[in-house]
Amino acid sequence: MKRVYAREEYCVGCRLCEIHCIVAHSNYPDNIVKAFKKQKPRPLPRVTVEEKGEVSFALQCRHCEEAPCTKACITGAMQKDPVTGVVTNEEERCVGCWTCILVCPHGAIRRDESGKKVASKCDLCSGIDDLPACVKNCPNEALVYEEREEQVKAG
Numbered sequence: 700m701k702r703v704y705a706r707e708e709y710c711v712g713c714r715l716c717e718i719h720c721i722v723a724h725s726n727y728p729d730n731i732v733k734a735f736k737k738q739k740p741r742p743l744p745r746v747t748v749e750e751k752g753e754v755s756f757a758l759q760c761r762h763c764e765e766a767p768c769t770k771a772c773i774t775g776a777m778q779k780d781p782v783t784g785v786v787t788n789e790e791e792r793c794v795g796c797w798t799c800i801l802v803c804p805h806g807a808i809r810r811d812e813s814g815k816k817v818a819s820k821c822d823l824c825s826g827i828d829d830l831p832a833c834v835k836n837c838p839n840e841a842l843v844y845e846e847r848e849e850q851v852k853a854g
């Protein structure tokens with residue numbers, strides 16, 4: 700399956716990927732100003748830029764082949780689509796127990812406590828766009844969306 704890969708050598712740590720992830724998952728996906736000024740609470744970014752010194756890169760869910768989060772989820776909210784391979788959290792079923800956060804080897808799930816407590820993670824912009832918003836909006840092509848030989852098993 701296609702996944703998002705970081706090209707650390709091109710990342711300048713501008714965090715535009717985080718910004719555009721927020722916008723894509725807001726009620727105003729086509730209006731960055733409204734997404735930031737009108738929506739309260741604002742969605743969490745599902746991509747996180749890690750930074751140390753001159754090194755920075757964007758990190759998000761690896762959509763593992765044998766996703767530990769789906770096996771650990773106590774309600775079945777976290778699921779891997781058998782056709783596309785995309786791992787998503789069905790927020791209506793999520794009870795905010797954070798078990799998935801404990802088992803994710805990549806630290807790719809965040810606690811969203813802005814309303815009903817739910818686990819928040821990358822959904823590859825499924826149902827929003829063909830190209831994940833982080834990839835589409837990175838000014839340096841520091842994120843690519845492609846299929847690679849490697850298998851991401853349990854992380």
Ligand code: SF4
Pocket residue numbers: 709710711712713714715716717748755756757836837838839840841842
């Ligand atoms: S938008 Fe691109 S360059 Fe900016 S932080 Fe994200 S990955 Fe790095």
Ligand code: SF4
Pocket residue numbers: 759760761762763766767768769786802803804805806807808820853854
């Ligand atoms: S274990 Fe973490 S990286 Fe793997 S599919 Fe689940 S959330 Fe994504």
